[in-house]
Amino acid sequence: MSNFIDIGALGDIPQQGARLVKTAAGCIAIFRTVEDKVFALDDKCPHKGGPLSNGIQHGEAVTCPLHNWVFDLNTGVAAGVDVGQVQTYPVKVENGRVLIDKNSIATKAAAA
Amino acid sequence: MAMKLVVIGAGMASGRAMEHLLAANDEIYDITLFGAEPRGNYNRIMLSPVLSGQKSYEEIVTHDAEWYRSHGVDCRFGEIVTGIDRIRKVVISAKGETPYDKLLIATGSSPFIIPVPGRDLKGVMAYRDLGDVNAMLEYSQRPDPRAVVIGGGLLGLEAAAGLSAQGMKVTVVHLMPHLMERQLDQSAGFLLQSELEKRGIDILCGANTKEIQGEAQVSGVLLEDGREIPADMVVMAVGIRPNFGLAQASGLRYNRGLLVNDQMKTDDPEIFAIGECVEHRGGTYGLVAPLYDMAKVAAKNLLGFHETFEPVEISTKLKVTGCDLFSAGDFAEAKGREEIVYRDATQGIYKRLVIEDNRIIGVVMYGDTVDGPWFLQKLKDAEDISEIRDTLIFGPNFAGGAALDPLAAVAALPDDSEICGCNGISKGDIISAINNGAGSLAEVQALTKASTSCGTCLGLTTQLTALTLGDGFKLPEAAGMCKCTDLSHQDVRKFIRLKALKSIPAIMQDLEWGSSGGCAACRPALNYYLVAEWPGEYVDDGQSRFINERVHANIQKDGTYSVVPRMFGGMTTPDELRAIADAADKYNVPSVHVTGGQRIDLLGVQKEDLPAMWADLNAAGMVSGHAYAKGLRTVKTCVGKDHCRFGTQDSTGLGIKLEKALWGAWSPHKFKLAVSGCPRNCAEATCKDFGIICVDSGYKLLVGGAAGMDLRETELLGTVETEADALEHCAAFYQLYRENAQYLHRPYKWIAEVGLDWVIEQIMDNAENRAALADRFFFSQSFYQTDPWAERAQGGEAHEFTPMADLTQVAAE
Numbered sequence: 001m002s003n004f005i006d007i008g009a010l011g012d013i014p015q016q017g018a019r020l021v022k023t024a025a026g027c028i029a030i031f032r033t034v035e036d037k038v039f040a041l042d043d044k045c046p047h048k049g050g051p052l053s054n055g056i057q058h059g060e061a062v063t064c065p066l067h068n069w070v071f072d073l074n075t076g077v078a079a080g081v082d083v084g085q086v087q088t089y090p091v092k093v094e095n096g097r098v099l100i101d102k103n104s105i106a107t108k109a110a111a112a
Numbered sequence: 113m114a115m116k117l118v119v120i121g122a123g124m125a126s127g128r129a130m131e132h133l134l135a136a137n138d139e140i141y142d143i144t145l146f147g148a149e150p151r152g153n154y155n156r157i158m159l160s161p162v163l164s165g166q167k168s169y170e171e172i173v174t175h176d177a178e179w180y181r182s183h184g185v186d187c188r189f190g191e192i193v194t195g196i197d198r199i200r201k202v203v204i205s206a207k208g209e210t211p212y213d214k215l216l217i218a219t220g221s222s223p224f225i226i227p228v229p230g231r232d233l234k235g236v237m238a239y240r241d242l243g244d245v246n247a248m249l250e251y252s253q254r255p256d257p258r259a260v261v262i263g264g265g266l267l268g269l270e271a272a273a274g275l276s277a278q279g280m281k282v283t284v285v286h287l288m289p290h291l292m293e294r295q296l297d298q299s300a301g302f303l304l305q306s307e308l309e310k311r312g313i314d315i316l317c318g319a320n321t322k323e324i325q326g327e328a329q330v331s332g333v334l335l336e337d338g339r340e341i342p343a344d345m346v347v348m349a350v351g352i353r354p355n356f357g358l359a360q361a362s363g364l365r366y367n368r369g370l371l372v373n374d375q376m377k378t379d380d381p382e383i384f385a386i387g388e389c390v391e392h393r394g395g396t397y398g399l400v401a402p403l404y405d406m407a408k409v410a411a412k413n414l415l416g417f418h419e420t421f422e423p424v425e426i427s428t429k430l431k432v433t434g435c436d437l438f439s440a441g442d443f444a445e446a447k448g449r450e451e452i453v454y455r456d457a458t459q460g461i462y463k464r465l466v467i468e469d470n471r472i473i474g475v476v477m478y479g480d481t482v483d484g485p486w487f488l489q490k491l492k493d494a495e496d497i498s499e500i501r502d503t504l505i506f507g508p509n510f511a512g513g514a515a516l517d518p519l520a521a522v523a524a525l526p527d528d529s530e531i532c533g534c535n536g537i538s539k540g541d542i543i544s545a546i547n548n549g550a551g552s553l554a555e556v557q558a559l560t561k562a563s564t565s566c567g568t569c570l571g572l573t574t575q576l577t578a579l580t581l582g583d584g585f586k587l588p589e590a591a592g593m594c595k596c597t598d599l600s601h602q603d604v605r606k607f608i609r610l611k612a613l614k615s616i617p618a619i620m621q622d623l624e625w626g627s628s629g630g631c632a633a634c635r636p637a638l639n640y641y642l643v644a645e646w647p648g649e650y651v652d653d654g655q656s657r658f659i660n661e662r663v664h665a666n667i668q669k670d671g672t673y674s675v676v677p678r679m680f681g682g683m684t685t686p687d688e689l690r691a692i693a694d695a696a697d698k699y700n701v702p703s704v705h706v707t708g709g710q711r712i713d714l715l716g717v718q719k720e721d722l723p724a725m726w727a728d729l730n731a732a733g734m735v736s737g738h739a740y741a742k743g744l745r746t747v748k749t750c751v752g753k754d755h756c757r758f759g760t761q762d763s764t765g766l767g768i769k770l771e772k773a774l775w776g777a778w779s780p781h782k783f784k785l786a787v788s789g790c791p792r793n794c795a796e797a798t799c800k801d802f803g804i805i806c807v808d809s810g811y812k813l814l815v816g817g818a819a820g821m822d823l824r825e826t827e828l829l830g831t832v833e834t835e836a837d838a839l840e841h842c843a844a845f846y847q848l849y850r851e852n853a854q855y856l857h858r859p860y861k862w863i864a865e866v867g868l869d870w871v872i873e874q875i876m877d878n879a880e881n882r883a884a885l886a887d888r889f890f891f892s893q894s895f896y897q898t899d900p901w902a903e904r905a906q907g908g909e910a911h912e913f914t915p916m917a918d919l920t921q922v923a924a925e
């Protein structure tokens with residue numbers, strides 16, 4: 001069962017940008033697209049650990065700042081021939097507030 | 113509970129098998145993978161481009177530790193398996209025993225070393241793995257380095273071409289009468305030999321090695337006929353042997369290779385084997401295409417499906433740029449065989465088909481190999497060619513001697529003809545990828561993997577993409593700036609000016625961008641074009657900048673940042689140095705480096721510490737050095753007239769003036785300057801984007817140098833008499849470049865396009881134009897010459913440096 005908690009306002013995240021949420025098991029990057037859709041992914045590229053929050057966000061994807069792998073924000077799966085997947089987390093926007101699934105974060109912490 | 117799968121070997125076959133297995137199911141097995149090499153799997157085929165310097169090791173990695181970790185595989189790189197105990201079902205390595213339920217052996221093969229005296233000397237090596245390539249590259253760095261390659265087959269020649277490209281003097285010693293005798297007939301072998309000789313490689317055929325000479329280190333090679341060839345290193349590339357000693361010792365059945373059935377199973381039902389180590393139906397293998405098929409079959413069978421391996425006819429190509437050859441099937445002369453030969457001596461083209469019972473059984477081509485796949489298909493299909501026999505050799509495209517359309521050849525290929533041998537991709541696969549939406553070469557490559565392994569089929573893949581997409585296809589170079597638009601950089605710039613487009617969304621709307629918000633390639637370019645076109649009006653879009661320019665520091669491999677304060681003209685003071693030292697202490701900076709740009713780099717700063725550190729540096733009077741910027745970087749100077757006995761002008765002072773005038777400016781790519789006080793040129797002005805050499809009579813202005821991936825010497829723009837002139841000319845040149853060059857082109861690239869004469873005309877020959885350019889530059893500077901560090905130290909862009917929420921207290925339940 002999911003259990004959403006408030007992490008801030010949508011306006012706190014720049015369009016086509018990202019903000020970080022700290023957790024006990026590393027940071028999660030919260031992305032906001034040009035269409036105001038919000039996604040949450042581990043801030044760690046499966047290639048060599050690049051901080052995805054620092055990448056360029058485009059469409060519903062992000063390009064890693066270190067070696068330009070591109071990840072689908074919906075699934076966390078690397079595009080093209082690159083093979084890898086980033087963990088994603090359930091997030092939603094309600095009344096201008098961004099909410100993330102607390103249980104999935106607890107699970108992440110437990111796994112760490 | 114998951115079953116335990118142990119894999120021995122981290123090579124091309126096992127990597128592919130893991131991909132198939134994990135894509136289908138990553139839960140059924142707990143996997144442990146051992147690899148003798150101290151690194152993950154890489155595309156072994158591409159070692160030759162790494163050797164010749166066309167690719168880097170990073171570009172050929174296919175599965176590294178991170179990949180395995182993300183798929184839950186325990187990978188043990190650098191750990192050799194030394195035994196298999198089939199009764200207790202464990203494999204043994206230095207670190208102990210690892211139990212298995214199923215075992216996959218993919219240990220590849222070992223290079224064969226001919227048993228001549230001297231084979232153990234230092235400097236004798238095989239050509240099999242990255243370690244060998246690195247060793248060869250090390251030797252190639254010696255003064256006047258010489259190499260002997262023993263073996264004139266596929267591997268030997270690729271090694272020879274690579275070493276020769278690295279500047280070595282190379283001799284190939286080949287036992288047989290002509291090169292690549294297993295793939296080529298005498299004529300093609302001869303054409304290949306002349307091509308390689310033209311490049312300065314010596315080739316000795318029919319030459320038998322008697323001894324490798326030297327004390328501890330190789331000094332030369334002695335041949336049976338008494339000839340001696342001096343050498344610093346010797347590469348043995350005389351063949352490979354399936355590597356299955358481990359399996360042999362555990363009692364598995366073997367012959368020339370480890371024996372497997374059609375399911376890739378050994379005689380132990382729990383043990384599978386794939387790759388070059390196996391023997392299947394009497395055959396062993398040395399090319400990847402069938403190994404990839406084996407990998408797929410083994411993965412399927414490990415998952416409980418029933419799949420069988422069926423070897424198919426494969427062709428060979430040599431990956432030496434400029435040597436186009438193709439060979440397949442059996443081309444030996446024999447009773448009952450006929451041949452059709454075509455030669456064009458002036459163009460060095462040779463084609464030969466071997467025919468038996470009206471069917472093609474062998475193909476050898478040199479010089480023009482476009483029709484290779486068409487012939488190969490007929491060979492595979494055992495097609496009766498008696499009807500088309502008269503024109504067969506001219507290929508699918510024969511039209512009575514009319515000029516050939518390059519695309520017609522591809523058009524005539526049947527759908528099942530193989531385009532990419534490595535990945536088993538047929539023409540039909542590519543067409544269906546396009547029908548499923550692939551709209552460019554890159555997308556075809558992404559969807560099919562065609563031309564992404566050894567790359568020799570890139571031309572065919574491109575042609576086929578062009579043919580299938582028809583008018584929708586634009587070649588990547590000449591055409592659209594990225595996949596979002598067909599307009600070129602220059603077109604887009606023109607429209608920005610003509611239509612007064614002043615924001616990224618405006619450009620995308622007006623020019624009908626093909627994506628909703630652009631991509632990582634076009635947005636930084638558009639942002640720059642707007643910055644350059646509308647100073648003061650355009651609002652910079654940080655999200656369209658690469659992270660370095662967004663946070664004004666260089667991202668490091670571990671996600672930390674480096675900070676480089678500006679030191680105008682390479683001059684500093686004790687106070688500045690103290691402030692830098694204090695900042696380094698206060699923020700626990702792990703490394704402090706003196707850069708190649710005459711200033712100091714603080715490396716390894718945490719992102720959240722950046723604003724505070726900048727505040728401290730600002731307080732000591734320092735601003736950002738823009739060491740991260742597509743913009744003005746450094747102005748290097750020498751000590752000049754003030755101190756040096758040869759100095760003719762105040763080079764340091766001029767450097768400082770230039771840097772004070774130019775810092776903060778953005779440009780298509782980085783822009784570096786240097787001022788030397790005399791032609792001894794201690795500031796290296798002749799390899800800068802803009803360099804000045806002071807002479808008695810004034811200042812020589814030099815442009816278009818670089819010392820990065822391309823090494824370019826500057827060319828003379830002109831000579832001026834005063835410092836003020838030098839400054840104006842420099843600003844005008846910078847502005848001309850800023851207004852005209854394509855994003856990510858350094859000045860030398862841009863000058864090559866527009867011509868130095870045109871640049872000289874604009875700057876030197878037209879005072880009015882020069883003044884106007886300089887004015888526009890300084891107008892722009894009035895907006896952009898601000899310290900980005902100060903803005904952020906005062907709280908600007910805070911979202912970059914602080915987390916939005918802290919959930920560290922959300923505990924595991």
Ligand code: SRM
Nearest residue numbers: 666667668674705706707708709711739818819820821822
């Ligand atoms: C720090 C420094 C090396 C050093 O410790 O000395 C350096 C470091 C980097 N250089 Fe450099 N270059 C440095 C001087 C040079 C020089 C020498 C010079 O300027 O006199 C060159 C050759 C001269 C030239 O540019 O023509 C140089 C040619 C490059 C290139 C190749 C450019 C090219 O056109 O081929 C790149 C790649 C690029 O810019 O795309 C590059 C890129 C880089 C980057 C930014 C790589 C990156 O994208 O992350 C490195 C950042 C390291 C870091 O994390 O801080 N660096 N780099 C030097 C900083 C100088 C400064 O004070 O600002």
Ligand SMILES: Cc1cc2nc3c(=O)[nH]c(=O)nc-3n(C[C@H](O)[C@H](O)[C@H](O)COP(=O)(O)OP(=O)(O)OC[C@H]3O[C@@H](n4cnc5c(N)ncnc54)[C@H](O)[C@@H]3O)c2cc1C
Nearest residue numbers: 121123124125147148156192193219220387388398399400
């Ligand atoms: C320079 C070069 C160029 C080539 N060019 C081409 C080409 O153009 N086209 C083509 O089709 N093929 C080419 N090949 C051949 C191709 O690379 C091989 O066919 C392929 O790599 C074989 O795959 P494999 O998995 O069987 O063996 P490998 O890729 O060799 O992998 C086997 C791995 O197992 C490891 N191993 C062995 N024993 C143990 C042990 N006891 N414990 C742990 N690990 C062990 C080895 O270290 C090795 O990394 C080329 C080969 C080379 C060397």
Ligand code: SF4
Nearest residue numbers: 666705707708820821
């Ligand atoms: S040469 Fe430049 S880019 Fe290459 S590793 Fe050194 S600092 Fe990095």
Ligand code: FES
Nearest residue numbers: 045048050064067
């Ligand atoms: S770390 Fe992300 S692409 Fe390399």
